Amino acid sequence: MNQKEPYMIKLLFLTLLLLPIALFSKGTQLSDIPLPETAVLNLDPYPCDEACVQKYLKDGFIFSYLSYQDVETQNTFLSKEKVYYAPVIKNESTQEKKKIRIALLMPYKTIGRYAASTTNASFAYLISREAPFELKSYKIEDENYEEIKKALDKIKSDGFEYVIAPMTQAGEKIISSINPKINIYFPTINKKDTQNSSEYLYYGGIDYRAQIDILLKLSSSLLVIFYDNSEVAQQLSLYEEFSFKQSGGSSVVKFEIPQQITNLEKQIKNNHKISGGSFFLNTPIVKSGMIMSQLTLYDTNIANILSTQANYNPLLLSMTQYQDRKEMIIANSITINNDLLIETNSILQNDIVYDWINYTTTVGIDYFSHVLNGEKRHYDIAVNSNQMIYPIKLIQPSVSRFIPYN
Known part of the structure; x- marks a missing residue:
């Protein structure tokens, strides 16, 4: 040899x-x-x-x-x-695959950059199949009833039966009321946040509540919650407080941190009420980095720092020192990686490794491909009552990468 x-x-x-x-x-x-x-x-x-x-x-x-x-x-x-x-590789023995037709319903003003990134995620998946496909985008400015109804009627008249729709909860509620009877997948929404039971509507949103329930098992008897003024953060902080007390937790301290606040001396310096607590962060990555660095600066005694999917981001490793994050534990539902799809997305400057909406979009179009062609799914994720049930793994940000929590 x-x-x-x-x-x-x-x-x-x-x-x-x-x-x-x-x-x-x-x-x-x-x-x-x-x-x-x-x-x-x-x-x-x-x-x-x-x-x-x-x-x-x-x-x-x-x-x-x-x-x-x-x-x-x-x-x-x-x-x-x-x-x-x-x-x-493309072998001669590869069987002929059925053409897949997918429509994208894009409220581009509402979802911002995700109009482009979810399109790229869908495109990357379809070209990796090496089979015929049609991917058609239907843009709407706002998630109002008239625009959504008009777009859905056009999608149906064009013969599409499978739709990827990165909508907000308001948009999903309107689609649910219209009940268009075509298969629509919402990569941005978890079914727990809806009142829908339609067999045509599918949900791929991360289950933050399930992540919180797992993280709270690691908390001390004192829970300190940081959150911003976004609707999601406020909802999660309320759930954390309720769930923590239901499980026997003795004390909860909450701090709302507006976007313009950059100094937390008033909240944490020499504050004995938060000493020895578990700190739960419901804040964007930059704000989370600021909070952790100031916990270190003011020599705060912490049991650990807990976070949902929101802070699973490589930026965390570069914007904080290891001393700031060494006690941090993150719940992560992006647990299945496909090298071919990761690289294809990378060529399109798209991320499905850390960005959960791009990831759930890929999971959804993979599921639709399976339904249409009977192909084996790249993402073997359970589907319960039309909701993707993602495994949850606990991880920690180490010196240079994320590692499993032991």
Whole structure:
């Protein structure tokens, strides 16, 4: 095998990649450009049997391994790896896949940057399938009844039966009242926040309450809650206080931190009422970093710092010192990673590793693809009463990365 290694490097990896164009104009469709194809050419002058192929894989020579995909094997491990790497290459044996048609309902003024990022997440997933698809965007300015009804009627008249709709709770409530009887997935909303029982409406929002329930099991007998003046933060702080007291917690101290506040000396310096408490942060990442740094600055005695998905962000690692965050525990529901989809999104400057709305959008379109074609799902996430049930894992921000909480 050693004498072959100088030759095996001679591999040609050809990739043609589609770029998203004109996805954001109303009623836009992709052109009929041929789908991307990837070929791994075998330029190795020596024959390679099953043992040889397995050694390539073990040594990390992935492209050498891929160039021998035609080698027959009864080896269970090699068979599983062949299935795993199947999306990387397009084999002649690939079965013809049914065309998928997905509509995007985009209230672009309401959801801001997520109009672009959820579109990119959907596009990245569909091009990774190496199969025909149509992705059409329907833009609305505001989530009012008339605009939503008009857009849904147009979606139905265009023959779309599956829709990704990153809406707010107000928009979801209007769609629920319209009851359009087409399959609509809300990546931004958890079903617990709705009153809907329609079989056509699906929900992919993170379950913050379930994350809170797990985190509160790690709290001390004193809970200190920081929150901003957003509606979500206020709702979560109320739930944390209620759940903590229901589980036998003795004392709760709450601080509302408006956006303009940058100094917490008044709230935390020499404040014996919060000493030894568990600090729950319902604040955006920048505000959370400020709070943690000042807890360190004023030498506050803390049991731990708790946070939901909101602070699972690599920015936390760069904007705080390790001393500030070493006692922090985060509940995370982004637990399944697909390397191909991560890289495809990265090319489009999109994040599905830390951004939960982009992640849940990908989970939803993966589910619709499964429903339409019977394809195996990339994200094996349970669906209960049309709600995605994400696993929850506890993690900690270490020196340079997030690690599992022990």
